[in-house]
Amino acid sequence: AQKVTQAQTEISVVEKEDVTLDCVYETRDTTYYLFWYKQPPSGELVFLIRRNSFDEQNEISGRYSWNFQKSTSSFNFTITASQVVDSAVYFCALSEAHMYSGGGADGLTFGKGTHLIIQP
């Protein structure tokens, strides 16, 4: 069975500090997809990134970067020079690519989330 663990329940840092959110996953599939979503106080889920299991290249998008390491089953998320607007709950999620012949839709397995608080 697939599982996503976000061990950090809450992180609080002062603005402009760098912060890393940890994500560890478990899956028996060799093909899978990993995601990060942001949930601001307003409640919606905002997609941040998708990574497939064959692509271990790290990615940088502005102040955000992601470190995918299959050897440790981790997909960590770093925010550089954090800002107050980054305050939110961040969820890591996993989807296994089931081999349906006629289609099919794979649900995401979410971690419990990390509540990030950026203090001014």
Next chain:
Amino acid sequence: EPEVTQTPSHQVTQMGQEVILRCVPISNHLYFYWYRQILGQKVEFLVSFYNNEISEKSEIFDDQFSVERPDGSNFTLKIRSTKLEDSAMYFCASSETPRQVYEQYFGPGTRLTVT
């Protein structure tokens, strides 16, 4: 930019009543999903839907729940007889493909309160 919409934004109902939560997925998407998030907890997958039938469902999605695509645009989640523990935020999502080549786009959610 196209988006998933959900109505109502907040629904209050009494225990034992039936509720229908509505979603309009992105128009060219073929795969639809419902998730729920109990307050302060993680987002949990309920069900996925493709080609007018359930594709995958979790253990949470018991006989009290049903989904339907009554027309070409709406996707609904029905809870037949609500329980207090059904109180949660319910998110609808849609995607172009099932293989997660493209991400699932989430709606803003419907907050269901069962009293």
